[in-house]
Amino acid sequence: MKKTVILGAVLMLVGTVLFFPSLAPQSGSLASWALVPAAALLTYGTYLIGTSEPGRSV
Numbered sequence: 043m044k045k046t047v048i049l050g051a052v053l054m055l056v057g058t059v060l061f062f063p064s065l066a067p068q069s070g071s072l073a074s075w076a077l078v079p080a081a082a083l084l085t086y087g088t089y090l091i092g093t094s095e096p097g098r099s100v
Contacts, residue, residue, distance in 0.1 A: 046094045053087030 060080030063073040 044094050046090045050087040050090030050094065053083045053090065055087075057081070057084030057087060 057080045060076050060083065063069055064077055066073065
């Protein structure tokens with residue numbers, strides 16, 4: 043596998059895990075602020091995987 047695919051998968055996994063603290067009913071402001079880097083990591087990981095192959099990205 044390519045290095046970018048592995049990096050993208052790791053970033054997507056970390057981004058997904060950062061979403062979980064905000065699911066609690068009484069989550070605080072720290073959990074809300076964790077959504078910003080979670081979304082950024084998930085987006086960038088998806089971008090890396092989506093552009094890892096030559097040709098047009100889907």
